[in-house]
Amino acid sequence: MNRHIKLTSALLLLSAVLAGCNDAGTAGNGAAGAGAGAERPPSPVSVVVLKKAVQPLTTLLPGRASAFQVAEIRPRVSGIIKEIAFKEGSEVKAGDVLYKIEDDTYQAEVAQAKASLAKAEASVPSAEANLARYERLVNSGATQIEFENAKVTLLQARADVAQARAALNVSQINLDLTEITAPFEGVTNTSKFSIGNVVTANQSDALMTLRRLDPIYIDLTESSANLLRLRQEIAAGRMNKNENDATADIRLTLEDGIEYPHAGKLDMSEMAVSETTGTYSIRAVFDNPDNLILPGMYVRASVTVGSEDGYLIPQRAATRNARGELTAKFVTAENKVETRTFVNSHISGNSWLVTDGIADGDKLIVDGFQWIGDGATVAPVEATVDASGFVVEAPKAQDAAPAAKP
Structure with missing residues (x-):
């Protein structure tokens, strides 16, 4: 009986301990939930303040390098x-x-031609003297026929000299070749x-092939549809045409992604469109002092086709939606994130140029937008984007204030 009472008391004590632990855990969870419900601080994002300006419009074209001059060397x-x-x-x-x-045979031919020329030249003085003699005697016994024969003989002698001299020239040319x-x-x-x-x-x-690589040609291809669109926008006044297309600078990006240091010039454009590809050819010429570009190398060219007044959105800050439209995130006056969509956009260097949907002073998010959604509160930090359009440079920090003494 006593053993049964002790066992029952132990079970009751154990239940009380477990209940206490459960209450403590519940209280702890409640405290953690209260902490989680606290408002998180705004996420810092890098922004650039946009301002409208006239920007160059560029187009990216694929191209292949070809030698400026090519000659297959053959013997003559x-x-x-x-x-x-x-x-x-x-x-x-x-x-x-x-x-x-080997020129032994050709040297012998030259010597033979020289001898033939000397022989031909030797007969000319005799023919001239004979003609002069018959000319004096034509009225005193010499017949007219003899005089005419002497004249023909002189002409033949002079013709033999000319023939021998031509043969010598041919022999000398062959020797030089x-x-x-x-x-x-x-x-x-x-x-x-x-x-x-x-x-x-x-x-x-061919014995070998000789190529001139400095300067060098770059053969570019552009679609006829883009050409028509460009002309329509110029005609409509939405785009300013280059004052001189022939001197428009062209920049190259090599196969390894490095920008070529020298700018090129348009050399010519094909005035016909390919029936199979729907493209037309453009040829540009570049200085190539270090032979960095070799024939057959693939390149990408950025060609300036005009200019337009608008805003630049760096490529790092832009994305495309399912319809292929350009989108970017901005910070509103209330420091809230919003996404804007741009139906019309053009390439301008390493950025996109847009004309609608932006006003001076708007803040474009260029870094940190990957982890925030629309409506989120952020802490904008002004920054700049370098000329390449890829690296964000934060403004220089002010000198830190001295730490307070304890």
Whole structure:
């Protein structure tokens, strides 16, 4: 009986302890909930204050590099290659010797032509003297026929001299052509023939290819639809045309994303649209002093096509909605976040240019907008965006006040 009473008392005591623990936990949770319900401080965001200004309008075009000049070097006389006078892959100047062909035969031909010329020239004085003699005797015994024959003989002698001199010139040209020279300054490639190979005049296989890389051409392509849209906007007065399209600067971005340091100029544009791709070609020319751009390299070109009065939205601060429209987040006068949509936008360097939906002094969020939604309260901090449009530079901090002494 006593054991039963003790067991019952122990169970009651254990229940009381558990109930106390449960009450304590409930009280703790209530305190935590009260703390969680406290208002969070506004999130700091970087903003730029927008101001309307005339900005350049640019378009991005894909392109390929091509050599400014290309020449496939071929022999103009036949023979055996006896010397290769250039280093493969090196730069050569105009007139530099590239190949030398065995010239013994051509030197002999020159000597033979010189002898033929001397022989022909030797007969001219005799023919001239003979003609002068018959001219004096034509009225005193010499017949007219003899006089005419002497005249013909002199003409033939002079013609033989001219023929021999022409043959000598041909022989000398062939001798000079045994040295194959560079037609312009450029960079050589691998020689396809070696010393001892027999080559023939005007053969189909080139000895090597010479390319001039400075300056260099960039072949760009643009859609005809964009061309028509551009002309319509200029005609409607929404866009200002460049004063001189031929001198419009063009900037390149290389395959590794680095901007090319030299600006290019428009060289020509194809006055026809491709029937298969619906594009037309534009060719630009760039200085290439370091041979940084090589033929066949892919590039992206930023071409200035005009200007317009509007506001710049850096690409880092803009997104596209499901309909492809440009969107960006702004801070209202009450420090609330709002999203604005822009139906019309144009490219201007590394930014988007818009003309509607913004006023001077509006604050565009350029950093920190990824984690906030519309209606959220934020603490705007003014900042600037550098020329590349990617790096946000916070304003310089003021000198910190000295710490208070305890």
